[in-house]
Amino acid sequence: MTDIPFLIDILVATLLIIGATFTLIGSYGLLKLDQPMKRLHAPTKASTLGVGSLLLASMIHAFASGESSLHELLVMAFLFVTAPISGNFIAKVHLHRQRGGKELPAPPAEDGWATYSEK
Amino acid sequence: MPLRLTRKLLPHPLLSTLLVIVWCLLINDLSLGTVVFGAILGLLIPISTAAYWPDRPKITRPWRLVSYMLLVIWDIMVANVQVAMIVLFKRNDDMAPNWVLIPLDLRSPEAITLLAGTITLTPGTVSTDLSADGRALLVHALDAADPEAVRDDIKTRYERRLKEIFE
Numbered sequence: 001m002t003d004i005p006f007l008i009d010i011l012v013a014t015l016l017i018i019g020a021t022f023t024l025i026g027s028y029g030l031l032k033l034d035q036p037m038k039r040l041h042a043p044t045k046a047s048t049l050g051v052g053s054l055l056l057a058s059m060i061h062a063f064a065s066g067e068s069s070l071h072e073l074l075v076m077a078f079l080f081v082t083a084p085i086s087g088n089f090i091a092k093v094h095l096h097r098q099r100g101g102k103e104l105p106a107p108p109a110e111d112g113w114a115t116y117s118e119k
Numbered sequence: 120m121p122l123r124l125t126r127k128l129l130p131h132p133l134l135s136t137l138l139v140i141v142w143c144l145l146i147n148d149l150s151l152g153t154v155v156f157g158a159i160l161g162l163l164i165p166i167s168t169a170a171y172w173p174d175r176p177k178i179t180r181p182w183r184l185v186s187y188m189l190l191v192i193w194d195i196m197v198a199n200v201q202v203a204m205i206v207l208f209k210r211n212d213d214m215a216p217n218w219v220l221i222p223l224d225l226r227s228p229e230a231i232t233l234l235a236g237t238i239t240l241t242p243g244t245v246s247t248d249l250s251a252d253g254r255a256l257l258v259h260a261l262d263a264a265d266p267e268a269v270r271d272d273i274k275t276r277y278e279r280r281l282k283e284i285f286e
Contacts (some may be wrong), residue, residue, distance in 0.1 A: 022199060029206040038216050040245050041261040042206060048240055049199035074144045084239035084246070091247040091259065105220045105257070113248045113257060 008064045012057045019054035026050060036094050040087060047083045052076060128162070130169035133178060135161035176227045176285050183284045190280070194241050202242040205262050219244070219266040221256040221273055230285040231256070237277050244269065 029042025055072040062069040095115045129135060142157035143149055178184065205214065225231050231253065235246040238258055248257040263269045 022203065025203045025206055032206065032211070034211045035216060037245070037247075037259045038214070038261055040259070041202060041242060044239060044242055044245065048195050048242065052195075069147055070144050071147060074141065080240060081236070084236040087239045087245055088235070088247070091245055095248060105218050112251055114251045114253075115248050116251075 004064045012061045015053045015057035019050050022050035040090055044087055131165040133181060134165050138164055176229045178284060187280050191237055198241045198243050214262045215264045217260050217263045217266045219258040219260050219269045221258055221270050223254055223256055225278060225282060227285050230281045234277055234281055
């Protein structure tokens with residue numbers, strides 16, 4: 001630990017704090033917001049900027065201590081590819097529970113939304 | 120004839136490049152052996168899966184995809200701070216959660232998937248559903264008093280760029 005330059009130490013610490021703050025705000029949003037669809041917005045935030053800056057901190061620390069590792073880039077890439085899919089699935093469940101409700105705007109075509117489609 | 124042969128051996132040049140890069144990242148090493156094995160995988164996997172991905176989009180300008188990714192990463196950071204402020208300081212009753220309807224000009228499924236992913240990743244909007252005919256996207260916005268503004272923003276900022284990349 002001692003051979004890491006002071007400035008890089010500060011940079012890593014700042015990134016860790018930023019990441020932790022955003023993850024905390026994401027969890028707080030999950031508690032605070034009052035509708036299912038509004039709640040969905042909070043965790044998408046935690047997984048993008050929060051986890052992103054935590055991974056960046058890990059990468060900078062690894063480079064500074066001489067064991068260069070780029071695995072974090074892969075973690076970030078896979079996370080960014082998969083996060084929208086789980087978000088979409090939760091949203092779809094919400095749509096099914098709302099079935100028949102008048103909350104949704106009607107699509108321009110007559111077929112309706114794909115989630116409700118019978119085909 | 121040589122073009123047809125290249126197309127047969129390298130059905131997805133971009134996918135092959137991506138596979139080599141991901142392989143090197145997984146091994147965490149950039150020696151000759153790793154790159155060669157990555158290249159073998161990058162050749163074999165697209166050939167063996169080409170039959171399952173027939174109408175692949177032809178990306179003629181890959182560097183535009185890179186600049187699009189940089190733009191999205193920048194937007195994610197800006198939008199994260201905005202939504203954090205909304206979550207922290209705005210009362211639940213003051214928020215205006217809204218459904219936004221986005222008519223699509225994009226036709227290729229890959230491009231629509233990318234657009235939907237972008238919308239979900241930029242906080243404040245979650246893409247929820249596609250219309251059954253694939254011509255409109257249903258998006259939920261956390262705090263949008265004016266759904267038309269959100270729609271126009273997404274259309275000019277992301278969809279126009281994706282259209283340039285894929286069509």
